[in-house]
Amino acid sequence: MKNTKPIYTIGHRNPDTDSICSAIGYAHLKQALGQNVVPARAGKVNAETKYALEYFKVEQPLLLTDLYPRVKDITMDCKIVVKQHDTLRHLGEVMREHELKSVPVTDSKGLLVGIVTVSDLAKRYFQELSMQNLSEMRVRYRDIIAATDSEVLVAGDEGAFIEGSVRIAAGSIETIKKVIDKKDIVLVGDRHDETMIDIVKQGVSCMIITGSGRVCAEVLEMAEKQNTFVLSTPYDTYTIARLINQCVPIRRIMHADPVCFKPLDMLSDIKGAMEETNYRNYPVIENGRLVGIISRDNMVMPEREQVILVDHNERGQAVEGIEEAKIVEIIDHHRLGGIQTSEPIYTHAEPVGCTATIVANMHWQNDVEIPASIAGLLLSAILSDTVLFKSPTCTEYDKKTAERLAEIAGVDINEYGMAMLKAGSGIGDMTPVEIAKNDLKEFQIGDYRIIVSQISVMDPKEVMDLEPQMIEAMTNICEKEGFDMSLVMVTDILEEATYLLYAGSPKTLIGEAFKKDASGTHVYLPGVMSRKKQIIPPLSEAVKRIAN
Incomplete structure (x- = not known):
């Protein structure tokens, strides 16, 4: 596989089991076909999905909270430091x-x-107009040796810091003696041996012989007695003066x-x-x-992230910053929700109960084998979206696909399905706000911006006992986030019915859509289990009637 920037396959915000599992399943298909596709998620994994992932030993996909361009997208390697x-x-x-x-x-x-x-x-x-005080700069002798390409004739502690100043031995020895002090570094050109000996006797810390000048044995012996470095460099005195100034640490x-x-x-x-x-x-x-x-x-705009949308096709449901990304494919089973792309893309949408049904069959159509773990996740998505085949969205195609996946995964459909639904049915320690946002999807229906959440439970009473707190949370969500209405479907898995809680306005929309008294804060809808097929279509028709 080429080492290219990955394409992310990602579901909607507040992801459900289909959104997560279809993203993983479709990434597997794409990888098998030689593409660098990585599964991702746009939100927290719910309890039901967590059960499925842990049961089939598959890691949670990468969390992408948004797709806005970041520093990492334009960062260049920096190997030189x-x-x-x-x-x-x-x-x-x-x-x-x-x-x-x-x-x-x-x-x-x-x-x-x-x-x-x-x-x-x-x-x-431009500051190199005079010799720098190397003691203030905390320069070490090893720095001078390296900078001047010197040969060490008499060694000392190369790691020690220089304490004196740098002097040039110019003029008579009497003049030189007046200029130099103990611990100084002295640059010596073509000088007599006696002059060099006199310089060493002054207690200098280092004598640098420039131009690879000759140094007699007597000078070296004296330097060893005085613990004086003696260095020999091929460069002339002027050059060494400049090089020493370059010994300053960065x-x-x-x-x-x-x-x-x-x-x-x-x-x-x-x-x-x-x-x-x-x-x-x-x-x-x-x-x-x-x-x-x-x-x-x-600082030009970097190459946009490439994404494949699964289980949704509406901008309001997509991960934050979707407008900054390049959508390359859509795999979905919902209504077309108006996402616009800059160029034609591959879209695969079918009127089935679950995106995973489409993903599984795309594997088989491409002669790509589905591993047991991936089969288990795709099966989990179908059982979740169709509520164990009880939802009106379920088709024979979904059932046949699920049976084939169950065989590959090695599980009993009813036994595993009930265990998974039960794992996700309790509200546990969820707060009213978390329940109100569970599996949340946003819809633009006519002039109204509406969110519809859904929680499937074995015992709806545990949610309905929190109805006042739920309505308060839903009202706050509408006010703070600019929605006209917030709806929460509390779906009874066993009774195959839904308590629909609502906050915001217009409440007449609920009454018109479901032919119920909507003066309260919830209506009971027997036989209703599907948001896609039994909630959104009646609301859409009701908006048209109200508008007329």
């Missing part, structure tokens, strides 16, 4: 070799501590605490920070560690 104790010479070599304008700086543990730019180096260049000129971003930061949120700072590059970090870099020159 420098350490804070590296020298400016090393930095210059790195920048020149790799043609970089800026380089992140890390500490010995690999944590980001700063960033350094070519302009920082240029600024430093941390002395870097931007400490640089403006950084995290991989999951949204691009829309970081534009302000980039405009304020106007840097060329920004590090991307995760847990303090550098994971990449983004360039302001690359």
